[in-house]
Amino acid sequence: MSETGPDPRETDALRSAAGVPDRHDDGGIFQHGDRVDDQAHGDAPERFEGEFPIRIEGLRNSFGDTVIHDNLDLDVRSGEILGVVGGSGTGKSVLMRSIIGLQEPDEGCIEVFGRDITEAEPDEEIGVRNRWGVLFQGGALFSTLTVAENVQVPLKQFYPELEQQLLDEIARYKVVLTGLPEEAASKYPSELSGGMKKRAGLARALALDPELLFLDEPTAGLDPIGAAKFDDLTRELADTLGLTVFLITHDLDTLYAICDRVAVLADRKVIAVGTIPELLETEHPWIQEYFNGPRSRAAAETNARGKALDNGADRKA
Ligand SMILES: Nc1ncnc2c1ncn2[C@@H]1O[C@H](COP(=O)(O)OP(=O)(O)OP(=O)(O)O)[C@@H](O)[C@H]1O
Numbered sequence: 001m002s003e004t005g006p007d008p009r010e011t012d013a014l015r016s017a018a019g020v021p022d023r024h025d026d027g028g029i030f031q032h033g034d035r036v037d038d039q040a041h042g043d044a045p046e047r048f049e050g051e052f053p054i055r056i057e058g059l060r061n062s063f064g065d066t067v068i069h070d071n072l073d074l075d076v077r078s079g080e081i082l083g084v085v086g087g088s089g090t091g092k093s094v095l096m097r098s099i100i101g102l103q104e105p106d107e108g109c110i111e112v113f114g115r116d117i118t119e120a121e122p123d124e125e126i127g128v129r130n131r132w133g134v135l136f137q138g139g140a141l142f143s144t145l146t147v148a149e150n151v152q153v154p155l156k157q158f159y160p161e162l163e164q165q166l167l168d169e170i171a172r173y174k175v176v177l178t179g180l181p182e183e184a185a186s187k188y189p190s191e192l193s194g195g196m197k198k199r200a201g202l203a204r205a206l207a208l209d210p211e212l213l214f215l216d217e218p219t220a221g222l223d224p225i226g227a228a229k230f231d232d233l234t235r236e237l238a239d240t241l242g243l244t245v246f247l248i249t250h251d252l253d254t255l256y257a258i259c260d261r262v263a264v265l266a267d268r269k270v271i272a273v274g275t276i277p278e279l280l281e282t283e284h285p286w287i288q289e290y291f292n293g294p295r296s297r298a299a300a301e302t303n304a305r306g307k308a309l310d311n312g313a314d315r316k317a
Helices: 008-015 036-041 092-099 147-158 164-177 182-186 194-205 224-241 252-258 276-280 285-292 294-316
Strands: 054-063 066-076 081-086 107-112 132-135 212-216 244-248 261-266 269-274
Touching (some): 066 092, 066 269, 092 107, 147 182, 164 194, 194 224, 261 276, 261 285
Parallel strands (some): 081 244, 081 261
Antiparallel strands (some): 054 107, 261 269
16 A cells, blocks of 8 residues: 555545435434434434345456456355455455455346345445445555544545534544544544554444445454454454454454354355354365464464453453
8 A cells, every 4th residue: 555545446435426315414413323324314224134235146257367256156144254265366355346346247246235236337326335334455544634534534425414523523433433542533544553554444444334344354464462452343343333244364363253154265266155163174175274274273272262261251250
């Protein structure tokens, strides 16, 4: 990522114009727990009640002669944290970009909240683009904007009528929600540590009160303690806000600590999806090497130790 701004492909997600409300209601000061839509519309859209907020069938993506995905299927369950793993270059980020409409697939169907997004034009109002939040690799913060201003980018895009006082209030709330001190709101990305930048990126991803959260290698570059704290934060936010999380990672600790299921990309498709014990029963050599390797065993032990300590603490409490 450059110092002057995020990858333009990544900011497309923030700039894509859709879902702008048709009625202005300044709604007063934002109350913690209120949805942005409550403030902007008066009525929040119905939350998705189906089993699979994301359904992918027969997906094919290629760049020139290079086929990245071929006949890829994947269903993401409502309320789960789905870890997405695979060797470098297997197309995890391309898959995420396809789901959020930044990568036009050659073939296949991608339904988000029951709506086939591959049929929609990038600018078409399809009513789902303001229902997901994305934390891109590296945070993708605008370096010339403060943290609060970064958080306000999607708010201004989707709710241009919101008054500045309300925008400031929402941004402050999101900053604190992600565990940053309130003062961080007025800081520029260059004044933040790596871990704080990730949290600021997460605050922006949560700006619109999404039901779906996409995280692309959120713990990359963090020290193990910072990474574990970020994992805890992700799990806590997912549980309290009722999020479905699509989490791309190479971090085995993250997989063991917070993922409900793991989808494995190899051979241009999702070769398996399940809990880690379920994956361990599959024969595929990449899965065996990945989950039976020394690093995976160490992550499993660390996670088991952590859970035992938590249980001990619970019993004492
Ligand atoms: N815009 C693009 N143009 C051409 N090739 C691309 C483009 N975007 C991605 N690719 C290629 O698609 C393949 C998959 O890329 P992707 O970034 O999805 O991999 P990944 O699984 O996320 O890898 P990593 O784990 O290293 O981040 C790579 O070979 C990459 O070079």
